[in-house]
Amino acid sequence: DLVIYNSLGQTVKHFNLQPGASSLSWNAQGSNAAKISSGFYFVKLKQVTESGKILSENAKILYLK
Structure with missing residues (x-):
């Protein structure tokens, strides 16, 4: 998981990552x-x-626009 x-x-x-995933693309949109x-954000990978x-x-x- 990546939050x-x-x-x-x-x-x-x-994000629910699949086993073996080595990259992730994110469009800078929240869950909504x-x-x-x-601004500053924190990322946790588990x-x-x-x-x-x-x-x-x-x-x-x-993240800067």
């Missing part, structure tokens, strides 16, 4: 299909390995 949050911690967009505003171990990465991104 994008705004600076208030609210979910902007949630509205374009997001310029993956479960075949052995059941949960891997998680967080990143901060800047």
